[in-house]
Amino acid sequence: MKHYLSLSIFFILLLAACQPTPADEPSLPTLMPTNITVEPTPTLAEATTEPGEATAVPTQSATAESTAEPVPATATPTQAPVSNPQFSNLALLPNRASLSAGWPQPYTPIATDELYAVWNYSGMTAADQLERLWYYNGDLWLERSEAWDMNKYGANGRVEDIYVYDYEPNLPPGHYRVVLKVNGVELASAEHTIPANTVGPKVEPNSGFTAAVQNNKTLVLRRVDGTTASWNSFGDIVDFAWLPGGQGIVYTEQIVVNAELPGTLGLRHNLWLQNVVTGQKHQLGSTDEDLHTPIVSPDGRYLALYSGTLYGDACGVDADLHIMELTADLQRANLIDLADFSGFPVVAGAIPQPNLWGPGDGPAEPIPGKWVDGQTLEARVIWICAETKAHGTYQLDINDRTVEKVANLNIQ
Known part of the structure; x- marks a missing residue:
């Protein structure tokens, strides 16, 4: 029993001898300050429009001296626009x-x-x-x-x-x-x-308006500001004339009444007045009268006109000369014939008629006459198939219904 007790004491003393003394105790590691700044991890610069020019500048590590090798920037390729016209x-x-x-x-x-x-x-x-x-x-x-x-x-x-x-x-x-x-x-x-302009264009000098006939059946107006208006006709518009001031246009509408007849025999005409301000039109003459080719007097009060087909055969010519008077509101007032004028010579077997022939052998583009003033029309008048010195240029005075010869015509 004493033997085991002695052995236990021996081991206790041995363990105590192996413990270090306070002077040998290892020092504890010094803690790093909590306010130290940690260097960020290097990042690549944003790619420019040309990815090959992108660069990365790495920052130095707190513990390493070496420079980090930059990683090339890779730009996402831009997809080309898709064509879908x-x-x-x-x-x-x-x-x-x-x-x-x-x-x-x-x-x-x-x-x-x-x-x-x-x-x-x-x-x-x-x-x-x-x-x-x-x-x-x-x-x-x-x-x-x-x-x-x-x-x-x-x-x-x-x-x-x-x-x-x-x-x-x-x-x-x-x-x-x-x-x-x-x-x-x-x-x-x-x-x-x-479209083709088949008649005109003609400019009205006072208003500056311009008119023309396109493709035979459309009367077109162009105002000074460039705006336009147009009116369609049933028959072909073969001629037109401006009224002074640009308020209206008088035009002839040609109607085919018999396509089997030769020349102009199967043609007749309506006479219309188109008001370009109101857009309204009214009829001045019917196909029964066959009035056409208007020439407007300077004051817009009268129209000189032909009537008939202007077709001639031997000593017969279907043509006559008239003067139409208009009212202040551009309506038809009355129609004056050559027979209503006094002062023409009396020629046996013939009556005065408008001359449709020009110089030489062929017919001219006939017009009823030209206005000397607001009441005087100058027209060429002949007596067909008559040997007379009465042929000539006459001035017709509308007010007193008299004529005066101002020049001779040599008709052969």
Whole structure:
């Protein structure tokens, strides 16, 4: 028992001898200050428009001296715009004025200097190729091909600056057509007809208004500001004359009453007055009277007119000369005939008639006469198939219904 107790004490003393003394105790590690600044992890600079020019400037590590190798910036490639061209509302419009949104319609120009191709578009890209094919009366007339100008037009919008033109004198009348293609594919086409002026144009000097007949049946007015008006006729309009001041136009409408008759025998005429201010018209003469070829007096009170077909056969000519008086509101007042005038010589077997022939052997473009003043008409008068010195130029005084011969005519 004493033996085991002695052995236990021995081990206890041995363990105590192995413990370090306070002087040998290792010092605790010094803690780093809590306010130290930690260097950030190096980052790459944002790629510029050219990724190859992007650079990264690394920062030094707090513990390393070496410079970090920069990692090249990789820019996400930009996807090219997808071409999806769409054209709509293509139209051919005459003259620049008609492009204005507020321009009065309908617009019927007397002369067409420019013909614009206008249309809406979308989905265009710089890689697209635009072709324009212009046709005149069915034949290819002009061809243009060019890359789409993105800086000028962009991808979506409206084109209003493409046109054909001729300023000396004008674009010729006829049928025009334009075809638009993108990358060889036709997207749109449009057509326009420039009508022919069959009578006129004639300018009224006081108002500056201009009138013309287009394609035989349409009377067209152009005002000083460029706006227009037009009126259609059943028959062909073969002549017209302005009333002074531009308030109205007197015109002749030709009617075919018998197409089987030769020359002018199957033709008759209506006489109309078109008020260009109100847009209303009224009839001054019917086909039964066959009045035509008006010449207006300087004051607009009278009209000198022919009647008849002007067809001649041997000693017979279907022609007569008249003077129509108008009221202040431009209605017909009365009709004066050559027979109503006194002072013509009496020629046996013949009556005075207007002379339809000019110098030489052939007929002239006949007109009833010319106005000397507001009440005096000067006209050439003959007695057909009569050998007389009565043929001549006469002045007809409307007020007193008398005539005076002022010149001789040599009729053979």
